[in-house]
Amino acid sequence: MQVERPSQDMAQIGASSGFASRWKRLSAQAELLAGNVFVWPAVLVVLFLSIFPLLVSLYLSLSRFKFVKGGFEIKFSGLANYKKLIVGSEQGHFLGAPEGSSPLGWLVFVAVVVLLLVSLVRYLRSRSLSAGGVIGRVVSSTIVAFGAWLLVRTLSAGGRPGSLVVTLIYVFVGLMVQYGLGLGLALLATQKLPGRRFFRVVFLLPMMITPVGIAYMFRMLTDTDKGPFQPIWQALGLGLYSWVNHPWGARAAVMLGDIWQWTPFMFIVLLAALESLSVEQVEAALVDGANRWQIFWHITVPAILPVSTTLILIRMIEAFKIVDLPNVLTNGGPGTATESLTLHAFIAWRALDLGGSAALSYILLFVVTFVGMSYVNLVRPRVAEE
Amino acid sequence: MIKRLFRRRSLFGSSPVGMAISYLALGLWALVVLFPIYWLFVTSFKLPVDVNTGPYYVPFVDFQPSLHAWHYILVGDLSNDTIRPYVNTVIVALTSSVLSLMLGTAAAYGLTRFDYRPRLGAILTFIGCLVLVVFAVVLGVPWQIAVLVGVALFVLLLQTIGKRFKRSLGNSDIAFWLISQRMLPPVAVVIPIYVLFQQFHLLDTRAALIITYLATNLPIVVWLMRDYFQTIPIEVEECAAIDGASHYRVFWSIVLPLALPGLVATFLFVLVFAWNEYLLALFLSGADAQTLPLTVAAQNATRGPQWWYMSVLILIMIIPVVAIAIALERYIARGLLVGAVKG
Numbered sequence: 001m002q003v004e005r006p007s008q009d010m011a012q013i014g015a016s017s018g019f020a021s022r023w024k025r026l027s028a029q030a031e032l033l034a035g036n037v038f039v040w041p042a043v044l045v046v047l048f049l050s051i052f053p054l055l056v057s058l059y060l061s062l063s064r065f066k067f068v069k070g071g072f073e074i075k076f077s078g079l080a081n082y083k084k085l086i087v088g089s090e091q092g093h094f095l096g097a098p099e100g101s102s103p104l105g106w107l108v109f110v111a112v113v114v115l116l117l118v119s120l121v122r123y124l125r126s127r128s129l130s131a132g133g134v135i136g137r138v139v140s141s142t143i144v145a146f147g148a149w150l151l152v153r154t155l156s157a158g159g160r161p162g163s164l165v166v167t168l169i170y171v172f173v174g175l176m177v178q179y180g181l182g183l184g185l186a187l188l189a190t191q192k193l194p195g196r197r198f199f200r201v202v203f204l205l206p207m208m209i210t211p212v213g214i215a216y217m218f219r220m221l222t223d224t225d226k227g228p229f230q231p232i233w234q235a236l237g238l239g240l241y242s243w244v245n246h247p248w249g250a251r252a253a254v255m256l257g258d259i260w261q262w263t264p265f266m267f268i269v270l271l272a273a274l275e276s277l278s279v280e281q282v283e284a285a286l287v288d289g290a291n292r293w294q295i296f297w298h299i300t301v302p303a304i305l306p307v308s309t310t311l312i313l314i315r316m317i318e319a320f321k322i323v324d325l326p327n328v329l330t331n332g333g334p335g336t337a338t339e340s341l342t343l344h345a346f347i348a349w350r351a352l353d354l355g356g357s358a359a360l361s362y363i364l365l366f367v368v369t370f371v372g373m374s375y376v377n378l379v380r381p382r383v384a385e386e
Numbered sequence: 387m388i389k390r391l392f393r394r395r396s397l398f399g400s401s402p403v404g405m406a407i408s409y410l411a412l413g414l415w416a417l418v419v420l421f422p423i424y425w426l427f428v429t430s431f432k433l434p435v436d437v438n439t440g441p442y443y444v445p446f447v448d449f450q451p452s453l454h455a456w457h458y459i460l461v462g463d464l465s466n467d468t469i470r471p472y473v474n475t476v477i478v479a480l481t482s483s484v485l486s487l488m489l490g491t492a493a494a495y496g497l498t499r500f501d502y503r504p505r506l507g508a509i510l511t512f513i514g515c516l517v518l519v520v521f522a523v524v525l526g527v528p529w530q531i532a533v534l535v536g537v538a539l540f541v542l543l544l545q546t547i548g549k550r551f552k553r554s555l556g557n558s559d560i561a562f563w564l565i566s567q568r569m570l571p572p573v574a575v576v577i578p579i580y581v582l583f584q585q586f587h588l589l590d591t592r593a594a595l596i597i598t599y600l601a602t603n604l605p606i607v608v609w610l611m612r613d614y615f616q617t618i619p620i621e622v623e624e625c626a627a628i629d630g631a632s633h634y635r636v637f638w639s640i641v642l643p644l645a646l647p648g649l650v651a652t653f654l655f656v657l658v659f660a661w662n663e664y665l666l667a668l669f670l671s672g673a674d675a676q677t678l679p680l681t682v683a684a685q686n687a688t689r690g691p692q693w694w695y696m697s698v699l700i701l702i703m704i705i706p707v708v709a710i711a712i713a714l715e716r717y718i719a720r721g722l723l724v725g726a727v728k729g
Contacts, residue, residue, distance in 0.1 A: 027632065034633035038496030042489045042604050043560070049601035050567045051513070053578035055520050060577065074524060185415055188408045201712055202416050205423060208707040210662035210679045213700040216686070217422050220429065220693055228425055230441045260422070321571050324664055328683070345573040346665070354577060361574030368569045 061358035081359035090356065093162055093336055093344065094363075098150060100159025105152040112148040116141040143370060163336065163344040164367070166251065170340060171319045171371075174258045175312060181259070182266025183304075189267075190274045200271070207264045215328030218257040222329075247337035250330045254338050257325045266311060273307040274300070309379050313372060320368045341367075430455050430697035437693050455694035459702070464695070468681065472702075474671075475678045478592050479660040482599035487653055489600070490607025491645075495637055497561055497608070498615040499623075503554040508544055515540040529585065561612060564605040572602075576669045583670065590672040598670060599660045606659070607652055614648035615641065650717040654710065661707055678703050 030037070064077045085094045123129075123137055151168070154161040161169070185203065189196050206214070224233040277300065285295050323342040326332055332339040332347065339347070345360040428444075429437060431451035442448035459468050496502075519536035523529045579598060580589070588594040618641060626636045642649070664679040671677065678699065685696040 030634070031632050035496055035500035035502065038492045038500070038633075038637075039502065039560075042493035042564075042608060045489060045597075045601050046564060046567055046604055049579065049598065050570070050575065051516060052520070052582070053575040054570070055517060056578035056581070057574045059520060059524060181415075185412070188412050191405075191408055193405065193408060193412075197715070199412050199416060201715060202419055204711055204715075205419055205704070205708065208658060208662075208704050208711060209700060210664065210682060210703060212662075212664045212679045212683050213696070213703065216682070216691060216693075216696055217426060217700070219691070221422055221425065226437065226440055228421075228441045228443065260418070264419075317565075317569055320569075323571075323573075328686075342571045342573055345571060349573055349577070357573060358577070361571050364571050365569055365574065369566070372569070 057358045057361060060354050061362050063355055065352065065354035067352070077355070081355045082363070084356065085359060085363065091162075092160070093339075094164055094360070095150060096154040096162030096165055097160040098153035100153055100156030102156040105156040109148050109152045113145055116145055140370070140374060144374075161337075163339040163341050164363075166338065167320060167322070167340045167342075167364075167367075169251065170255060170258065170322055171316060173255055174262070174319055174322075175315060177255075177259050178263045178266050178315070179308070179312065181263045182270050185263070185267050186270040186274050187300075189271055200268075203267050204264050206261045209261070211261065211324035212328060214257055214261050215325045218253060218260075218325070219329050222253050245334050247334060250334060250338045254322075254326050254329055257329060258319070258322060262315065262319075265315065269307060269311050270304060273304045277303050313375060316375065317368060317372065320364065320371075426697040426700055429693050430701060432694055434692075434694065455698045459695055459698045468699070468702075471676045471678045471681045474592060474595075474675055475661060475703075476706075478595045478599065478675075478677060479657055481592075482596045482603065482660050483653055483657040485596070486600045486603040486607050486656055487649065490604045490652075491611050491642070491649065492637070493564075493604075494608045494611035495615055495641060497557050497612050499620075500557075502557055502560060504560070506553045506555060507547065509555070511540060511543045511547065515543070561608065564608050568602070568605050572665045576666060579666075580669055589670065590674050592675050594670050595667060595675055595677065598666055599663065602666070603656045603659060607656060610652045610655070611645070611648060614645050614652075618644050647717045650714050654714055657710070658707060661703075 060074070061081055062076060062078060064075045064080070066073050066075065084090050120137055120141055123133070147168075151165060153159050154165050189199055189203075209217075221227050221229070224230065281299050282295060285299060290298075321342050322340045323346060326338045326340055326343050327346070330338045332343055336344075341360060341364045345357045345364070348354075348357040348360060428442075431445055431453070432442070432449060433452050433454060436442055436449045445451040458464055515536045518539070519532045522532040522535075583589045583594045588597075622640060622644075623636050626640055627633075631640075662679060663677075664683065667675075667677045667680055668683075671680070682696055682699045682703070685692045685699065
């Protein structure tokens with residue numbers, strides 16, 4: 001019914017003939033342009049507010065920003081900002097102190113390198129060889145090896161992780177715990193239990209609270225003296241001990257806040273995926289005598305795999321930008337122990353080191369893109385195979 | 387007897403013991419979620435002395451509740467500083483979400499139903515001209531002149547060099563470019579945006595926040611809605627097109643109603659993002675356009691965080707969002723799913 005209406009409209013307008021032909025031509029033109037009309041507004045808005053800032057930031061990251069009399073001055077300084085972060089005065093802040101070593105750490109490092117070499121050799125011996133592929137693989141293997149070296153040296157006893165490593169820890173620990181919890185809760189909530197709607201709404205609550213508010217809330221909760229868990233700390237003999245002053249305690253507090261806030265996101269998407277599982281398949285498997293574990297492994301997991309990969313990718317992109325929690329909860333401290341890359345860039349910005357801030361942002365962009373692309377390239381083909 | 391306890395009642399039901407364990411686990415997490423919120427609620431009724439002398443859990447038993455914080459925030463000294471940010475937040479979040487939903491949905495529809503072939507040569511020319519303009523402005527050329535020259539140069543180069551390159555990009559490239567805009571940390575974009583809005587005299591206005599949130603939320607809308615549209619069978623639209631309906635009419639009266647659950651879920655998502663955003667608002671707004679997250683953070687005064695005021699603010703901030711979420715709960719799961727499955 002609805003689709004016939006335009007021709008009726010057209011017929012009515014057709015009463016005045018000169019106007020009608022012009023209208024027809026106009027609408028025909030609009031029809032030709034439809035594709036452009038749909039996509040251009042969005043593209044223009046994003047262009048306007050992204051490409052321009054991107055270029056300006058790139059320029060800023062390559063220059064020195066200084067206040068002078070009556071304004072400011074931006075002086076081109078090449079790669080000085082990046083150099084400062086990687087080998088210069090800011091190295092301890094950004095990369096940390098890669099001075100620790102432990103037998104276990106070196107074992108892990110050697111294992112990673114061997115794995116990379118094996119996969120590289122396997123690729124070189126395969127049929128589908130191309131120059132771009134070889135270069136890409138060598139470069140990305142080198143980056144992964146460097147990352148492994150950095151992790152091993154800074155996390156072993158005697159080393160100290162910088163904001164880059166801390167961010168990676170936040171992202172990976174956070175993602176794993178959130179996904180695990182979200183999946184477990186979603187599995188439980190799909191059962192036909194009375195009152196599951198209550199649980200669903202309650203589980204969504206943390207996502208609705210502003211991250212700044214959550215950060216302050218966790219500051220209240222983690223207070224060992226006036227917080228609600230004070231009796232527990234007292235019993236453990238930690239009465240006046242502020243665990244937020246201990247590097248790993250502080251990091252744990254930040255991660256707890258992040259997990260509390262973002263597990264609901266995983267939960268709700270996985271719940272939706274589980275509820276759309278085909279009932280017939282499960283029924284058939286039950287009739288054939290499959291147990292619950294087999295059903296989970298052979299029916300549930302393949303069905304939620306595609307959702308999971310997208311879900312993890314989206315969460316990963318957002319998790320790399322964590323800033324409110326460490327900023328409010330610990331102010332990046334003790335020292336720089338809980339600083340994420342974004343917070344590091346924010347602190348540099350506050351100190352009016354705009355060049356350094358922009359350089360950090362660019363490094364973060366590079367890290368996110370690299371991890372995201374590797375993730376997509378590693379996981380997607382495997383999901384497609386199943 | 388014991389065996390019966392463990393036996394499933396039907397094919398899908400669980401045994402009573404299994405059910406008890408499920409309830410225990412769900413209840414435990416509900417406790418984890420609700421306790422911090424309960425603590426906020428209790429704290430909002432405490433006097434500063436009750437907070438500072440140690441943990442008190444139950445009102446009327448442990449301590450005498452007081453409405454002083456609620457009074458201070460809602461009708462007392464701070465009421466003006468609460469109402470204005472509240473109005474700002476509502477206007478900014480709603481407007482930017484609706485706008486990004488409109489533009490993003492249209493773009494997502496375009497990306498699933500039309501073939502776009504932006505030529506690589508044209509894109510490279512555009513970026514090259516933009517770099518030139520930025521450098522010229524940085525070096526001191528007035529921006530109006532730089533932009534004019536840049537546009538002229540772009541058109542000129544496009545007609546000559548740009549046409550030589552035959553390679554072009556596709557729809558998925560456009561979509562990936564859009565989502566890649568989310569990867570940039572806000573700190574990276576905020577300095578140029580700050581300067582930009584300063585040039586247009588838009589700093590500390592709601593318009594600045596609306597435009598910024600619109601741009602940051604558009605990629606999410608495009609991605610979620612694009613996957614949603616891919617699940618809608620194209621045959622219906624083809625029939626309508628044969629009957630003479632224009633693309634716009636097909637989009638408006640056939641596709642949009644079909645995609646309603648996805649629209650609702652996406653809307654809620656973007657709304658929550660815009661409602662709670664802190665860092666960009668911190669840079670772009672001063673006293674006039676202040677939003678609620680800033681008001682919350684501002685309660686961390688020189689005398690230390692004012693927990694009681696903060697609790698009230700956080701609570702009044704989540705009430706509207708939770709109300710909307712409960713009203714739309716049925717749609718959220720369904721809408722999100724289809725968005726995620728095909729990603």
